[in-house]
Amino acid sequence: MRFNTVLIVGGGLIGSSIARAAREAKQCRTIYIADTSEAVCKTITRLDIADGVADGPADHFAAQADLIILCTPSGRLAATAMALMPSMKAGAVLTDVGSVKGHFVDAMRDQVRDDIHLIPGHPIAGTENSGPESGFATLFTDRWCVLTPPEGANETAIKDLTAFWEALGSDVAVMDPSRHDIVMATTSHLPHLIAYTLVGTAIDMETVTRKEVVKFSAGGFRDFTRIAASDPVMWRDVFLTNKTATLEVVDRFIEDLTALKRAIRWDDGDRLLDSFAKTRDIRRRILDSDPD
Amino acid sequence: MRFNTVLIVGGGLIGSSIARAAREAKQCRTIYIADTSEAVCKTITRLDIADGVADGPADHFAAQADLIILCTPSGRLAATAMALMPSMKAGAVLTDVGSVKGHFVDAMRDQVRDDIHLIPGHPIAGTENSGPESGFATLFTDRWCVLTPPEGANETAIKDLTAFWEALGSDVAVMDPSRHDIVMATTSHLPHLIAYTLVGTAIDMETVTRKEVVKFSAGGFRDFTRIAASDPVMWRDVFLTNKTATLEVVDRFIEDLTALKRAIRWDDGDRLLDSFAKTRDIRRRILDSDPD
Numbered sequence: 001m002r003f004n005t006v007l008i009v010g011g012g013l014i015g016s017s018i019a020r021a022a023r024e025a026k027q028c029r030t031i032y033i034a035d036t037s038e039a040v041c042k043t044i045t046r047l048d049i050a051d052g053v054a055d056g057p058a059d060h061f062a063a064q065a066d067l068i069i070l071c072t073p074s075g076r077l078a079a080t081a082m083a084l085m086p087s088m089k090a091g092a093v094l095t096d097v098g099s100v101k102g103h104f105v106d107a108m109r110d111q112v113r114d115d116i117h118l119i120p121g122h123p124i125a126g127t128e129n130s131g132p133e134s135g136f137a138t139l140f141t142d143r144w145c146v147l148t149p150p151e152g153a154n155e156t157a158i159k160d161l162t163a164f165w166e167a168l169g170s171d172v173a174v175m176d177p178s179r180h181d182i183v184m185a186t187t188s189h190l191p192h193l194i195a196y197t198l199v200g201t202a203i204d205m206e207t208v209t210r211k212e213v214v215k216f217s218a219g220g221f222r223d224f225t226r227i228a229a230s231d232p233v234m235w236r237d238v239f240l241t242n243k244t245a246t247l248e249v250v251d252r253f254i255e256d257l258t259a260l261k262r263a264i265r266w267d268d269g270d271r272l273l274d275s276f277a278k279t280r281d282i283r284r285r286i287l288d289s290d291p292d
Numbered sequence: 293m294r295f296n297t298v299l300i301v302g303g304g305l306i307g308s309s310i311a312r313a314a315r316e317a318k319q320c321r322t323i324y325i326a327d328t329s330e331a332v333c334k335t336i337t338r339l340d341i342a343d344g345v346a347d348g349p350a351d352h353f354a355a356q357a358d359l360i361i362l363c364t365p366s367g368r369l370a371a372t373a374m375a376l377m378p379s380m381k382a383g384a385v386l387t388d389v390g391s392v393k394g395h396f397v398d399a400m401r402d403q404v405r406d407d408i409h410l411i412p413g414h415p416i417a418g419t420e421n422s423g424p425e426s427g428f429a430t431l432f433t434d435r436w437c438v439l440t441p442p443e444g445a446n447e448t449a450i451k452d453l454t455a456f457w458e459a460l461g462s463d464v465a466v467m468d469p470s471r472h473d474i475v476m477a478t479t480s481h482l483p484h485l486i487a488y489t490l491v492g493t494a495i496d497m498e499t500v501t502r503k504e505v506v507k508f509s510a511g512g513f514r515d516f517t518r519i520a521a522s523d524p525v526m527w528r529d530v531f532l533t534n535k536t537a538t539l540e541v542v543d544r545f546i547e548d549l550t551a552l553k554r555a556i557r558w559d560d561g562d563r564l565l566d567s568f569a570k571t572r573d574i575r576r577r578i579l580d581s582d583p584d
Contacts, residue, residue: 124511146508173507183505184508186500186513187504187509187512187513188513190490193552196567196568197545197548197549199575200567201478201482201544202478202482203570203574205544207540208474208475208478208479210577212475212479213475213479213574214574214577216436216476216479217479218436219391219479220484220487223483223515223518225571227512228575229571229575232568232572235564236561236564239556239564240561240564247556247557249497250549254550256489260485260488261543261546264531264532264538264539265539272528275492276524276528278492279488279491282494282495282505282506283420283491285502286517289506
């Protein structure tokens with residue numbers, strides 16, 4: 001057993017799923033969960049997915065933990081890490097599950113104790129539901145988990161954390177934090193911003209009632225609402241902490257959409273057809289590569 | 293039996309699904325399918341989903357049909373209807389399945405023989421797959437089918453066509469063509485244009501490889517690729533024939549996206565949070581109303 005005791009900070013969808021999955025995969029003896037919300041802690045106690053729960057300072061848990069996993073919104077990651085740092089056990093591995101890596105890595109630079117191994121991470125998994133009751137043990141099965149260890153990071157720590165995620169069912173990829181953020185801006189952050197915008201635009205259209213939007217949502221709209229139901233606080237933090245990469249890809253998207261809009265206005269059917277035909281291949285490649 | 297003989301013109305996903313569903317629901321004695329593609333006709337013959345197939349002029353079928361359903365791309369609907377009009381049987385009902393209604397209704401104005409009942413229609417159902425092999429009998433189950441009968445249309449014809457779609461499992465709604473097109477611009481046409489654009493933008497980003505896009509698509513991108521795999525010819529025609537409503541809603545979308553982009557640039561987290569929080573409710577209402 002690589003990690004005897006695990007502390008999960010933030011008991012929402014991701015944190016509670018890790019607790020369930022780690023227990024099921026017998027990856028540790030003791031699992032603690034800390035969350036600033038009293039209500040969340042009560043739910044976790046009722047669900048019985050942890051060996052100890054704290055709704056206040058979690059220093060007593062941090063002092064025992066061989067692995068600390070931060071599952072708070074991105075905007076609070078660094079502050080949470082710094083608050084627990086003095087209590088942490090020498091040799092502990094400190095990781096997170098934030099969707100943006102550069103911001104967290106930068107904030108932690110030169111702030112990590114020499115005897116703590118910081119290996120930031122990002123499991124690419126989730127649902128549109130939030131809170132501890134939404135979690136489930138198979139959330140990470142056949143999903144990628146990206147680790148972004150800093151240069152010179154302890155090899156054993158990387159290996160142990162990799163084995164932990166693999167035991168939870170994930171495939172692990174190691175990437176540079178800034179590369180991670182650029183790729184995710186395209187494959188995850190832009191899609192979420194677009195979905196939020198589209199659903200908002202539809203709600204605000206004076207020409208269409210909300211009842212009509214709901215009634216006729218099967219024509220394409222419905223698929224967007226799932227993504228647009230994702231946790232608002234988490235996504236606010238994602239966009240603010242991955243600002244540069246997000247703005248770049250949003251600009252590109254608006255440029256491309258404006259070109260298609262112009263093609264519609266000028267009846268340029270060939271241009272539309274060219275654009276629409278080239279996107280099918282990606283779908284096929286995704287279906288071929290995906291176990292779903 | 294309201295319609296003894298049915299002619300389906302266009303044997304793709306929708307046309308072939310109607311043939312399957314109508315036969316299974318015993319809605320007619322004879323089903324003919326006409327398609328300009330020889331390959332499609334061969335497939336339909338092999339699948340044995342029609343009592344007769346024509347890859348050339350279908351006048352002999354039109355002369356016998358009590359119900360003619362046009363399932364060609366929107367851009368060819370009016371020309372197809374006009375070509376068959378002289379052969380049609382007196383009293384026949386003529387309908388279509390086009391995603392845009394105003395354009396077809398306008399093109400047919402004063403062109404329909406007095407003894408033919410034109411009742412345009414739009415089943416809000418489909419998948420990202422095309423062609424006769426992609427069709428299936430339950431495609432229309434629990435889906436809306438919108439009918440847009442012109443003023444003064446024959447009540448029996450409306451009632452018969454409504455009963456036909458209901459027998460195929462659909463709920464039928466009657467709407468004004470221009471209202472239909474405005475609602476669909478928001479709930480269907482904009483989502484498709486956005487999905488095509490997003491997938492195109494991702495493919496074209498120099499900073500991200502296609503391999504990375506495929507590998508990390510589970511972060512949100514994947515959901516868009518399904519819609520962006522829809523039939524390119526059909527969607528080209530949808531945008532060109534529903535131009536005004538589409539351009540209006542695209543403009544609104546770009547405006548809203550630009551406002552969110554600005555909020556990201558200026559760290560206006562409250563504005564982002566407000567926008568993201570209001571979209572969850574629509575998801576809940578759709579899930580409550582949908583049998584899926």
